[in-house]
Amino acid sequence: MKTFVYIDHFKGEIQPASWEALGLAKSLGSASAIVFGSGVDAVVKAAFEFGAEEVLVADDAALADYRAEVYASTLSALASSLNPNLILFPTTARTRELAAMSAVDLETGVLTDISDLDSSLVATRPIYEGKLLEKTACAGKIVLATIRARAFPKPAQNPGAAGSITKVEVKADALSEVKGYAAAESAVNLGDASVIVSGGRGVSNNPALGLDELATAQKGFELIGELASLLGGAVGASRAAVDGGYITYAHQVGQTGKVVSPDLYIACGISGAIQHYVGMRNAKLVVAINKDADAPIFKQARYGALGDLFAIVPALTAALKKKLGK
Numbered sequence: 001m002k003t004f005v006y007i008d009h010f011k012g013e014i015q016p017a018s019w020e021a022l023g024l025a026k027s028l029g030s031a032s033a034i035v036f037g038s039g040v041d042a043v044v045k046a047a048f049e050f051g052a053e054e055v056l057v058a059d060d061a062a063l064a065d066y067r068a069e070v071y072a073s074t075l076s077a078l079a080s081s082l083n084p085n086l087i088l089f090p091t092t093a094r095t096r097e098l099a100a101m102s103a104v105d106l107e108t109g110v111l112t113d114i115s116d117l118d119s120s121l122v123a124t125r126p127i128y129e130g131k132l133l134e135k136t137a138c139a140g141k142i143v144l145a146t147i148r149a150r151a152f153p154k155p156a157q158n159p160g161a162a163g164s165i166t167k168v169e170v171k172a173d174a175l176s177e178v179k180g181y182a183a184a185e186s187a188v189n190l191g192d193a194s195v196i197v198s199g200g201r202g203v204s205n206n207p208a209l210g211l212d213e214l215a216t217a218q219k220g221f222e223l224i225g226e227l228a229s230l231l232g233g234a235v236g237a238s239r240a241a242v243d244g245g246y247i248t249y250a251h252q253v254g255q256t257g258k259v260v261s262p263d264l265y266i267a268c269g270i271s272g273a274i275q276h277y278v279g280m281r282n283a284k285l286v287v288a289i290n291k292d293a294d295a296p297i298f299k300q301a302r303y304g305a306l307g308d309l310f311a312i313v314p315a316l317t318a319a320l321k322k323k324l325g326k
């Protein structure tokens with residue numbers, strides 16, 4: 001099986017799921033990485049270290065900014081001339097567009113957001129909010145697939161590893177021009193987080209503080225943020241916390257928020273409604289902190305702490321700080 005893996009990066013900042021895609025490619029046969037951009041030596045080096053045998057590189061000023069038409073025509077020309085069986089991408093906003101545009105050029109289809117792929121290229125992907133797993137295949141000669149972050153193991157990095165570099169011709173005809181960048185409302189990346197500490201409506205409930213709802217919630221999320229940063233994790237939230245204005249939508253986990261799959265999910269003051277559960281049920285280990293012994297979250301969690309999050313979260317942070325020597 002000849003597989004190409006598109007290494008997605010923004011100005012050299014690599015999407016970690018690119019390495020998970022590379023690990024999947026290697027498990028199926030030979031793996032060549034594709035690196036596009038301008039001044040991408042560090043990305044190429046990392047691709048070898050994470051297991052690519054060959055890197056197909058287009059390093060050109062015309063690729064300094066991601067522009068769909070330039071990237072897609074370069075990728076399509078490359079795939080048409082080298083004829084891989086499979087091209088894998090990490091699932092990101094850029095690759096959704098890039099894979100779709102190249103699939104049109106290559107007269108094939110895209111298997112999106114896959115969580116498994118067998119050697120005959122039958123993919124598994126969750127549908128209906130993860131209630132069903134669908135088996136799906138693509139009839140095209142070259143199969144394109146975007147992989148779900150954290151669904152496949154990340155290969156070990158082998159510092160100093162090297163391989164062959166093949167230069168790729170750039171198809172630079174473009175209609176668009178990038179005028180600049182502006183930071184989005186929040187750069188939170190829940191999809192890649194290995195630890196998520198989430199807060200729900202309960203973060204606004206601490207009458208002893210004598211503060212109003214929003215100020216209490218701000219205190220609650222400060223405690224959650226301290227625990228998350230100690231564990232190198234991200235802060236998540238229930239919809240009730242987002243709707244209450246305690247935190248921005250970018251943090252929402254659930255049916256109408258992000259679907260996450262961290263190693264550890266700590267739910268603080270979250271009841272465990274089904275619409276929240278479908279967003280975090282792929283977590284490997286769930287810990288619940290809640291005042292109500294009958295809250296459904298305790299049925300979804302491996303470990304539960306019954307009590308006030310305003311007491312338990314800082315106690316947990318202090319105990320972990322001691323344990324970790326921080």
Ligand SMILES: Cc1cc2nc3c(=O)[nH]c(=O)nc-3n(C[C@H](O)[C@H](O)[C@H](O)COP(=O)(O)OP(=O)(O)OC[C@H]3O[C@@H](n4cnc5c(N)ncnc54)[C@H](O)[C@@H]3O)c2cc1C
Binds near residue numbers: 256268290308
């Ligand atoms: C179409 C649709 C889509 C939806 N999408 C989503 C979604 O994407 N994500 C999502 O989360 N929800 C979603 N919801 C809403 C969902 O149904 C629930 O209303 C929501 O998840 C409840 O959030 P919560 O658990 O924070 O609040 P609640 O259900 O009010 O629970 C608060 C919990 O905090 C506990 N608590 C209170 N004070 C404390 C304290 N001091 N210490 C410890 N525990 C405390 C309480 O015991 C309670 O269990 C959706 C609903 C619909 C209809």
